[in-house]
Structure formats: C-alpha cells, structure tokens
Amino acid sequence: MNEYLLKGLLFIFIFYISFVVLAKNNFRFIYWLSVCYSGFGLLCSLSFLLSGQSSQSISFPLGLPTTGAHFKIDALASFFLLIVNLGSFVSSFYGIGYGSHTSEQSRTLPFYIIFLGSMNMVLLAADAFSFLFFWELMSLSSWALVMSSHQHKETAEAGFIYILMASLGTFALLFALSLIAAPSKSYCFDQMGKVSMDGKLASLIFLLALLGAGSKAGLIPLHVWLPKAHPAAPSHVSALMSGVMTKVAVYGFIRIVFELLPSQEKWWSILILIIAGISTVVGVLYALMQHDIKRLLAYHTIENIGIVFIGIGLSMAFKIYGMTAASALAMTAALFHALNHSIFKNLLFLGSGAIQSATDQRDMEKLGGLILNMPHTAFTFLIGSVAISALPPLNGFVSEWLLMQSILQSPQLPSWGMKFLVPSVGAFLALSAALAASCFIKVYGITFLGRPRSMQSTVASETDRWSVLAMYALAFLCIIFGIFPRLVIHLLGPVVRAIAATHYFPLSAKSFFMPLSLVVDQNAYNGFVLVLLLGIFLFFILISVKWLSSNQFRRTPIWDCGYPEKSPDCQYTANSFAQPIRKVFGPFLFATKEKVVCSEPWYPKAAKMIVKLHDQIWEYLYKPVAMAIDRISEKINFLQFLTVRRYLVLVFLTLVSLLGCLAFLL
C-alpha cells in the first residue's frame, strides 16, 4: 500500500505544481486546489503513521546523472508531512477568504504553489541532490512571497537579509551533505549513513548542519532575518513560514544529525542545549519589546524553536550515554512541541491577519477593544495565546510538561558539564514560559481588550467566514491535543522508535484512548480528568453563586480617582506594559536607552519618552562582518574599471596559479 502512497504523493505533487502556469488572479481556485493537495498529503501521512508500515522508496532517472532522484516515505518524513500539510491545509482555507481582501494576487499565487510543493518534497527527498534542490526552491519561493509587497522599504531590506541568510544556510547544508557523501561514495540517503567516520569530520558536518538548519529555523544568533522576513509576507504565508517552514528545518537537522551521521559526539548536545536555551529566553524577551503584532509572533517562533531544540539536545545527550528510554522521552517532547507550535503559531498568525485586514494596523498601540467587534477572532486568539503560554489544559503545556519530565531524568547523566547545564536549561525553560505568558497578556490585553485606541479599531468588523472557520479548526486542535495528548503520542510512536530506538510510552491497543493520562516515572498528568474536574467545579460555582448572590448589576464609568479622562490614550500601552521587564532585563540584553524629554514647565508641550533598543547580536556579530565586506569590496572596486588587456593578464595569472595549486596538491 505504501508504494501507492508514495507514488500518489509524487503524482499529486506534479499535478499540483503544474498549475503554476494558471495561477494568476483566480485565487479561489488555486487556494481550493491547495486545500485539496494538502488534504491529500495529510491523509497520506496519517495513514502511514497509523498503519505502522516500513518505509518505502522510489527512484526516477532525473536529477544528477548516474544517481537519479530518490524519494522515500518513512516515519520521520511522514510526521513532518503531517505538520506541513496540516498547516498548509488551514492556511489555504484561510487564503480563500483572505484573498478577497488583497489585490495583486498574481504576486503570491504561483509562489504559494511552489512553496507548498517544495516543502513537501524536501521531506520526501531521499538523496542529497533532490533534498538541496527542493530546499533551495523552498527558500526562493518563500523569498518571493516575502517580497510580494515590495513597495515597502522595510520589505526590501527584509528580503535582502533573508536571501543572504538563506543562501548561507543552503551553502552550509551543501557542504555538510557532500562531506557525508564523500566517504560513502553515494548521494543516496540510504547508503550515506552506513560508513564509519572520523570524529573531527563528523563534528564539522554537525556544525555545518547546525548552521544550515539553524539559520532556517531561526536559532540565535542566526535569527536576524526571521523577525524581518516572516511579518513582511501576507499573513497566511507568515503563518506557513513561521509555523511550518521552521519545522522543515528541524526535520533537516534531525535527518542529517541523527540518521546520516553514524554516531554523535558528546559536546554536540552541550552546544545545542546552550544555543537552544539562549534562543528561548532571548527570543521571548525580544518579543516582549515589540509592538508590531506580527513581528512579535515571529520573535516567539525563535523561542519555540529553542524549546524544540532543547528537546533534541537532551535526546541526543541521553542517546550518547545509552539512556534510550530518556532519549525517547525527550524526542517525544521535542516533536510534540514542534506539532503544537505549528498549530498555535498558525492560529495566531491567522488571527493577526484578520486584525490587519479589519483595521489595516499591525501596531498594537493603535488597536484595542477588538473583542467587541471581532468576537470569533478574539475567542480563537485567546485559545492560541493560552496554548502558546504553556498553560494547562491546552496543548502547549503538555509538551513543556514532557520536556520538564525529561529534564528530571538527567541527573543520571555521567557528564559533569551536563550536570550543571541541564538544570539551568530547565530554569531557562521556566523563565521563557512565564515571559511568554506575560507577552501574550500584553498582546491580548492591548489588542483585544480595553477601549479602542484608533478609529479603525472602533469600526473594525469580523473577518470573513473562511478565515473564521480556519481559526476555529486550529483552536479546536489546541484543545483536543491538550485534553487527549495520547492521540499525538500514538502518532509519534513509530517516529520516536526510528530515531531513539525505543518508545517511552508503550504502544498497546489500549493506549489509544485508555489510559488518558501521561505517566513518566509515576508522575502523572491527565488532561482529560483535569478538564472534567474543572467543568464540575465550574458548574458547582455557577449554581451556588446564582443561588447565593444578588443578580443585579449595572454599568458604570470606570474608576478615575475623580479626574475623568475620556481619552483612550490614558490606558496602559504595550510599551508601558513591558516597561518593568525591560527595566529588569533590558540594560544587559538590549543596551536600552530611555530618555524622557520634558519641555520647560512654563511652556505647555507634550512630554515625550524615547526608548532605544539595540539588538546586541546584530551590533556585534553581523555589523562587523558587513562592514568588513564593505571595506574589502571598496578596496577591490578598481578591478571593475580595467582595460581588456589587463583583464587578460588577470585571467592568465589566475589560470597559472590554479594550475600551480593543483600541481602542488596532487
């Protein structure tokens, strides 16, 4: 059956991608087609994961000569296919409605098709050439999508930085894969992992893979492009880039490091944990400082990718020291969080898109009170906010709980470095969860609650029904996966067994619905009973309060200390909400400069507060490199204006020196 599955996927891909030529302004048709395409992919991946069959591969005489193009579906690929297609299914649905709010569809539609198709193909590719080909196609098509509103100056800058970082990433992956391919003399993934490898070479490959996949996933310090590029695209594409494309990068990393490399070195996991721990905290702190709702969500992606990589790093560490059960637990947590993040991040980006099309605003400081005008968006956004803040009883909490439990497995690790590192990573995780909650109190409170801060916000109306449907579907999944986490764990079974050689949560026929609780070393979390109890308690309270209390109420003006101030500008703003946290963490992390400009007391003029934040990584890592490149290019600029004779001399000299090098080396 799997053979047909894979063939079907490839056939549907070709069918789908061929519609690029037709994609101009008939957006409804294209988005419906995308819905069908990703729906088919979703069904295929689900059927593969549930049937528990072995992998299936297929090859075509395309691509590199003598190698051909290989495609394979296995547990790992199909789980990520599930993430990709779930995200694109809902986003395409959203696109049907969203398309009617925007003009110039021809700028996005063809690239949307290529983007969706290439993400699927990266997951199915089973040789280095097709993997890199589709990876690059994914980067380029998403770049084109980012550039779709190219008239804004910011977008152009974002696109420039994005294409630079994406090229860097592909470049690193190209080297990583060719270094693995060289000793095994094959570009096919099946043969590549089989040869034993020198430790130093393996470490180099690991670093390159971390650079390549990490830059696409947005790990700090490779994150600089992400908060610029993700918000610049149309909202449903931002949702895909943030929620789904980063997961493709996670997939690439797991595929290369856990499968293609024969063994892992000890210090790799330490490096991953440090980078991931920093990413979680720094990502969420950056997010807290943003007022642009989409940019804020993009920064949160950095945090969540950090959480996923914490799980991956722990899993690797446990695997190296032979603790396979703990390794399986950590990998379960990481993959579970990857799925969760794709769900709630999609939901939140779609919500921000709905806000943007209703108010034409992304700046939170100009919004407010939307809960009255956009009840459905407000409700689903609330579910997403609770889920991303890792609060029970929704899905975000389950994966963080699993990760906490796997951290508690770590005292058995014999390495001293790990003994000190892992508890601090746990503290980072807790800090980031609490800061994420603060951040979403800010987002939700300033955007949806309070009084409207602008005209657009006052007159905003609910978005179209397709978008609402898409958001409700995702909110529903947030709730279901929180109450029945076993559903996801069951799907994850074959994946975790493929990576970690065992499965923490034993698979039995019973475990699909019963027992509903997650049990790690007798520590239990039972989302279903928790929700049941909450319901019973709530019911009791509602009844007794109704019986006990007076049901009279009246509307009154808010308490204003006797100085009525009608202007909504007197409310707390996003900036003032984040001020205490900025004051505590800012000086160290952002080199914040706050300046209050007050006019003289006798000259009535509004006072002003200027806050300057600096991205330290940008200042100290990227700026020097950019400046060095600038300086070098200035120095060699004269080469552009030589005569033909001189160019010929240069060509001759280059040839001679290259031949000399060859003679020296051989």
Added chain:
Amino acid sequence: MIKNLVFQCFDAFFLLALSPLVIGIIRKTKARFLLKQGPSLLQPYYDLMKLFRKEVTLPDSASWLFKATPYVVFTFSWLAASLVPTFSTNLLFSKTADLIAIVALLGTARFFLSLAALDAGTSFGGLGSSRESLIASLAEPAMIMIIFTIALVAKSTDLSAISTFMISGQAGLRVSLWLALASLVLVAIAENGRIPVDNPATHLELTMIHEAMILEYSGKYLALLEVASQLKIVLYLSLVAAVFFPFGMSTMGSGISSFFIGLFTYIAKIGLGASMLGFFEILVAKMRLFKIPNFLGAAFMLALLATVLLFVSRSL
C-alpha cells in the same frame, strides 16, 4: 472508590471553608502583635457574605471576559488547591496533576486575571497587570528549581509520592531541602502578594499590584476573586506542610482515627503557618517595586544552588 470520592469532595469543600479563616488568622496575628484588638477571626466570612449580596457594577467598556474571569480564576485556584495533599495522601484525583501541573494551573488563573485587569481600559488595571507579570516571570524559574530539588530528592513530582517519601524519613537531613524551603517561602510570599512584595491592605497606586488588578471588580465577582486569592494562600501553606512537614498525614485506606489525626495536625500546621506569616509581615516593610527582582533573584539562586547540589551529589 465511593469512600475515596467522599474524602476528595470533603477535602475540596473543607479547603473552601477554611480559606477565609486563614486570612482571619493572619490579620488577627498582625493586629495582636501591633497591640490592637483587631477584627474577629470570622470577619472575612462576613465580608464575603456582604459582597455576595451586593449589586455588581460593571465598567462601561468591559467585555464578556471581564465577567467570565472571576469564575475561571476561582475554578482553577480551587482545583489546584484541592489537588495538593492536605490531611491525607493519595486522594482520588491525586494522579491527575503533579506539582508542575498544579503550579501551571495557578498560572492559568493569573493569566486570566491579568487579562481582565486590562479589559476595563483603566491605567490602574494595566499597572497591576504589568507588575504582576514581572513578578510571575521572575518567580516561575525559582518555583521550577524548587520543584526540581524536591523531585530529585523524592524521585517524583507527584505530591502524594513526595509526601509519602518524606514521611518515611528516607530523605534525612539535607542541605538542599532547607535551601528549597527557604526559596519556597520567598516565592510563596511573592506569588500571594504579601508584604514585602505587595501590600494587600493598601490602595495606593505606587504600591498596588494585586489590588490594582481587581480594582474594577465589585459584588459577587470581587467575592469570588477574594476567595480565590485566599485559596492560593492555603495552597502554598499546604504545599509547605505536605512537602517539608508531612508528619501526621493519613493515607487513603487507613482507619478513621488516622484520618482525624491527619485533619487536626493539618489544621494546626495551617494555623501555625498563617500566624507565622502574620508575624513576619509586621517585621518588614513593603519594598520598592524594582527591589523585587533582587528578592526573587535570591529565591532563584537558593533553589538553583539546591538543584545543583543534588545534581552533583546524591546525599546533600
């Protein structure tokens, strides 16, 4: 099963009935140490009855979230409090949520309360909400480190298992547990908004945190939120009692006499804890808002030290 259910229900309602008394004890202790008579121990009950009977005033700009929040906060706090073992371990639903989940349930309650504070559109609400977020963000890592410490000693994050382990005396005298206890007390003070972090008795905007968040609430909604914050204090007191002073606790399935011993020792422990809290509150003054990071930083360092000690050595 039925007996177990009865005990669990008794636990939940017992906590609900007890929680206003705890506030009464704290206030009485404070008053007596200040050489005042102070209100009756039952005054919080009278206050609640009065609030329930009063008419509710809703701010003009408030949405449905404002009305739903008191119920959400109350339900989550009550559930979290009833999942902590009080007079007995291994109650019916003790396997529903471990310590990490219980703390996270309180997090959900706080999330909704902070949102409701922003809903009315006043600057007071935003002020309280923003400060509460700061405190919560700083207290959370410390709390997780405390949980790690306890979990590493007792080899579990399940509170019933932890209590059983601590009763058995296998833990012995450990430096890390004392550090964790110190840290837990600091975190509990911060989380419950007691002096020196927040002063529940004042309505001065320079110092308000929790009171600023619930400023717009009145009538039954205010009553629900008051009970929720009282339940939270009881939760932290029971947590300290269950983990560090678990003596006298009965376990499910043992006889009726052990149940009564458990109940009376629990009441004694909570009463003692509440009066110690009241005594502590008259000794210190409220601190400046931006000193709180130092306070919670100390709590975090204590707990981190405890965890690292356990990672490094099995016996400390």
